Amino acid sequence: MNQINIRTYQNSDASPLWQLKFNTIRRINSRDYQPDQVQAWAPEHISAELWQKRADAMAPFIAEINGEIVGFADLQADGYIDHFFCHAEHQGQGVGKALMDHIFTAGKEAGIARLYANVSITARPFFEHFGFRVLKQQQAEINGRVLTNFLMEHHIG
Template identity: 30%
Template sequence: MHLREGSDADTVSCVALFTASVHGLAGEYYTPAQCHAWAPLAPDMGFWQQRLAGLQCLLAEDETGLLGFIGYTHDGHIDMLFCAPTAARRGVASALYRDAEARLRSRGVGWLRTEASLLAQHFFLRQGFVSEAREEVERAGVLLPRYRMSKTLD
């Protein structure tokens, strides 16, 4: 596995991985209706191009293709972290997160924050984040629970 910075050319593969991840991994925590509202099977690519353009993205790949990606901002917001269902629990998310955190530390960022899905909350707790509040966000008229989390860097 190797990590690299993402580019506009990666949008289609990142969106496909996001959709597969939500439908393939989050179903244990979310209903089918919630998964479809969160990750429509016919994604709005214009929305995704704009969303990813506002983020620093790191991708994890191997000879089989894209394994996962993380999107963050330079002020310490971890916006997205998704792995392909076939790459789950193989260290992909951990490698992506460690690299992003190191990059943010090198920029002098002292505090990280994220809005974690019910599935991702466990991962972020293991990385030293604390849950600040459970909240709900609306997508396509459907409410999705998530956790607002943060971590102070040493």
């Protein structure tokens, strides 16, 4: 198995991160969502400037194998995980585990006792595996479409 390295975000990562997110939603999350929902969540055209600002603001952790970006996840100061994506071709290879372990460590170091996220149907079993529990099922509107997701939390204190 290849070594997974976790590094800090750089501004030049924004475009590859969008491609990773887009491809993962289109190829993996499409198992659990309707085509119109997938297209709303990962539209063909987005504002590169707006995505750059969003990526810069969330400053995610980057997972790499041999220099290739294979996943990313962020941890906000209040414990919110806004994005957590693993490359469609690297599912089940430990990328998500490496990112989650990194989030747990970073959270503890920052004194964050509670992690929480709005988790897709697809990612729910993964988050449950790491001790997250569902607080509520909810309906989120994204680009005019409604998608089911789950507000989940985990106490790491």
